[in-house]
Amino acid sequence: MAPMKILVAAKRVVDYSVRVRLTPDRTGIASDGVKMSVNPFDEIALEEALRIRERGEATQVVVATVGPPEAESQIRSLLAMGADRGIHVETGRETAPLEVAHVLFRLVQEIGPGLVILGKQAIDDDCGQTGPMLAALWDRPQATYVSKLTLSEGRVQAVREVDHGLETVELVLPAVITTDLRLNTPRFIKMPDIMKARQKPLEKRPFDGFGLDLPRLTVEAYLPPPEREAGLRLESVAELVTRLHDRGVL
Amino acid sequence: MDATLVMAEAQEGTVPLAEATLKTLAVARKIGAGPLDIAWTGTSLDPLLGQARTLAGIRRHLVFDDPRLTHPTADVMAALVGDLVRDYSHVLMPGTSFGRDVLPRLAGRVGAPAVSDVLEVLDPRRFKRGLYAGNVHAVVRVPDGVPVLLTVRLASWRPVTAEKEAQPAGIEKREVPADLPTEARFVGLERDASARPDLQSARRVVSGGRSFGSRENFALLEGLADRLNAAIGASRAAVDAGYAPNDLQVGQTGKIIAPELYMAFGISGAIQHLTGIRDAGTIVAVNKDPEAPIFKVADFGLVGDLFEVIPALLAELERQGIAR
Ligand SMILES: Cc1cc2nc3c(=O)[nH]c(=O)nc-3n(C[C@H](O)[C@H](O)[C@H](O)COP(=O)(O)OP(=O)(O)OC[C@H]3O[C@@H](n4cnc5c(N)ncnc54)[C@H](O)[C@@H]3O)c2cc1C
Ligand SMILES: Nc1ncnc2c1ncn2[C@@H]1O[C@H](COP(=O)(O)O)[C@@H](O)[C@H]1O
Numbered sequence A: 001m002a003p004m005k006i007l008v009a010a011k012r013v014v015d016y017s018v019r020v021r022l023t024p025d026r027t028g029i030a031s032d033g034v035k036m037s038v039n040p041f042d043e044i045a046l047e048e049a050l051r052i053r054e055r056g057e058a059t060q061v062v063v064a065t066v067g068p069p070e071a072e073s074q075i076r077s078l079l080a081m082g083a084d085r086g087i088h089v090e091t092g093r094e095t096a097p098l099e100v101a102h103v104l105f106r107l108v109q110e111i112g113p114g115l116v117i118l119g120k121q122a123i124d125d126d127c128g129q130t131g132p133m134l135a136a137l138w139d140r141p142q143a144t145y146v147s148k149l150t151l152s153e154g155r156v157q158a159v160r161e162v163d164h165g166l167e168t169v170e171l172v173l174p175a176v177i178t179t180d181l182r183l184n185t186p187r188f189i190k191m192p193d194i195m196k197a198r199q200k201p202l203e204k205r206p207f208d209g210f211g212l213d214l215p216r217l218t219v220e221a222y223l224p225p226p227e228r229e230a231g232l233r234l235e236s237v238a239e240l241v242t243r244l245h246d247r248g249v250l
Numbered sequence B: 001m002d003a004t005l006v007m008a009e010a011q012e013g014t015v016p017l018a019e020a021t022l023k024t025l026a027v028a029r030k031i032g033a034g035p036l037d038i039a040w041t042g043t044s045l046d047p048l049l050g051q052a053r054t055l056a057g058i059r060r061h062l063v064f065d066d067p068r069l070t071h072p073t074a075d076v077m078a079a080l081v082g083d084l085v086r087d088y089s090h091v092l093m094p095g096t097s098f099g100r101d102v103l104p105r106l107a108g109r110v111g112a113p114a115v116s117d118v119l120e121v122l123d124p125r126r127f128k129r130g131l132y133a134g135n136v137h138a139v140v141r142v143p144d145g146v147p148v149l150l151t152v153r154l155a156s157w158r159p160v161t162a163e164k165e166a167q168p169a170g171i172e173k174r175e176v177p178a179d180l181p182t183e184a185r186f187v188g189l190e191r192d193a194s195a196r197p198d199l200q201s202a203r204r205v206v207s208g209g210r211s212f213g214s215r216e217n218f219a220l221l222e223g224l225a226d227r228l229n230a231a232i233g234a235s236r237a238a239v240d241a242g243y244a245p246n247d248l249q250v251g252q253t254g255k256i257i258a259p260e261l262y263m264a265f266g267i268s269g270a271i272q273h274l275t276g277i278r279d280a281g282t283i284v285a286v287n288k289d290p291e292a293p294i295f296k297v298a299d300f301g302l303v304g305d306l307f308e309v310i311p312a313l314l315a316e317l318e319r320q321g322i323a324r
Helices: A040-054 A069-081 A097-111 A130-138 A191-197 A237-246 B019-031 B046-052 B074-081 B097-110 B220-228 B236-240 B306-319
Strands: A005-009 A012-014 A036-038 A060-067 A085-090 A115-119 A142-152 A155-162 A165-172 A175-179 A202-206 A218-223 A232-234 B004-007 B036-042 B060-065 B090-094 B114-123 B126-131 B136-141 B148-152 B170-173 B184-191 B204-208 B231-234 B261-265 B282-287 B300-303
Touching (some): A005 A040, A012 A069, A036 A040, A036 A069, A040 A060, A060 A069, A060 A097, A069 A085, A069 A191, A097 A130, A097 B097, A130 B074, A130 B097, A142 A165, A142 B074, A142 B097, A155 A175, A155 B097, A218 B126, A237 B300, A237 B306, B004 B097, B019 B114, B019 B148, B036 B046, B036 B074, B046 B060, B074 B184, B090 B097, B097 B114, B220 B231, B220 B261, B220 B306, B231 B236, B282 B306
Parallel strands (some): A005 A060, A005 A115, A060 A085, A085 A202, A142 A175, A232 B300, B060 B170, B090 B148, B114 B148, B204 B231, B204 B261, B261 B282, B282 B300
Antiparallel strands (some): A012 A036, A142 A155, A155 A165, A218 B136, B114 B126, B126 B136
8 A cells, every 4th residue: 555644624613612602792702811722623633643554554634724824833732742844824704614625625636545533523513515625626435424444455444423323424535524522532732742853844834825715604693692591499309390281291 | 396305214114203393394385385295215105105195285296105215324315316306495304313424415416505503594595593503593595596405403393193084195105226225224223122212202201310320220210201201311411321222312412302291300400411401391300410501491490319309209109109
């Protein structure tokens, strides 16, 4: 088998532990001082790529992000985790899944990876679109929501978490994979690796240089979701059963 | 010219019609963009089509019936309907693992943006959807000049009911190309064999978290589920620990559900979990920590140890003569 490269796509997002709020004028999300992180699914994507490389089934892991200049901090941490090189496509504005898929497709054409691994969804926009869109542009098979990956002779077997259980599919490489939470547990970054990562190649490219002019959704308004109110504290199981019965749900 | 295509959940000739499909039809009706067609893919579809004919307001049923479509992969689906979707201003799929896999692939192929998990229709091009695990809602607009491609957040919608129509819609068998893509191959499906109601459509759900401590303990929920004819749900922590299969996970990255009754035992109420139950009718929380965030959204909260509460609950249901 020819030496295989893996491309991992990773997005900078508001950390999962932050309770996101709207700005007072409701034109966007309050972002001042908010903790930012790598999208959790994308750390899982990188971890899987690293394990494949460590098993000798891939030779190089490239990590790519499309995001603001500050996203350098996230891509550096992914280099510290073990990616061999990074590509940071810089833009000052929010990008949409279709745009990111087009950027990734260009990178795919340059790099020629055997696998592209993305997260199943970004936890900010919750779209879950970029992986399948890339697979369509590239005209290659896809496996989404993957919780187990096995490579063998130009193919990959993937176990997918679907609505009715676990589905196994086999894809001919090259292919697109999106990760689910149970694929693996990402490793912790060690201090010395943070230092070493500063030496790793990180290429910057302007998003505008890709010359994309794609149709985009516009956001007309951000709204707070309807809140649920805290209800009653009950003292006993008997009271609970009575209340539920009275409500007609038991 | 406006026209709407609903792509039904892939079927194996099962009747009744999948609830996911009926909910997607509800969204199509709400949008009301031109005549409405349904594409059915699967195998041995005749019994199902017998049912489908009773749906009102459908122009045509487009049928792709072929043994190779029993478990269609996304690339096959895109090849099958990729050209067909160009005849429509709106293409809708249910927000199931099938629809979410296929629809964005179609969007990539057509070169249009997609709207994931629509929770409200404002007009044929404007929709409400959730961001940040549902902590923010956004009104998004699909630009003119491209088709509207969307998936439906099932928990936000009620299924349409089949009504006899004076003139049932025509059924058109469509040719399935001989050269479907073969680079992705379905190998197998490991199904949860439980006879309980389906988590996504159950009227009642009893759910457990990490606090059960073992798979054996988690089985405590089964007695209660049987008694209440409820589905079983789980937090991510419980699934990660192996107490429950993955398809029972409730939340941002699991299933989003809207049962009439949701009972959470020993679940802390992380935002990612709460996203999955926002639309539940009545939420009950049982937790030994009075400060647990789940109490902030619970209609009825009981501070206590689940290992005492569950048996007590079963006894009380028995005593008050309440079952199913
Ligand atoms: C990207 C991402 C996506 C995620 N998606 C999901 C998702 O879809 N669904 C989901 O659920 N989580 C999800 N999570 C995880 C989520 O953040 C929480 O970690 C998880 O929901 C916690 O599960 P838990 O409540 O079972 O466990 P814990 O948080 O450990 O809570 C256990 C609770 O049980 C109580 N308890 C302990 N013993 C008893 C007892 N004997 N009787 C009564 N109460 C008891 C404790 O007081 C505590 O409140 C996600 C996380 C990330 C980062
Ligand atoms: N701006 C971005 N930069 C790099 N990767 C991205 C970006 N946006 C999305 N992705 C990838 O696509 C996945 C799904 O994102 P989404 O379709 O936005 O839910 C993420 O988990 C990432 O792997």
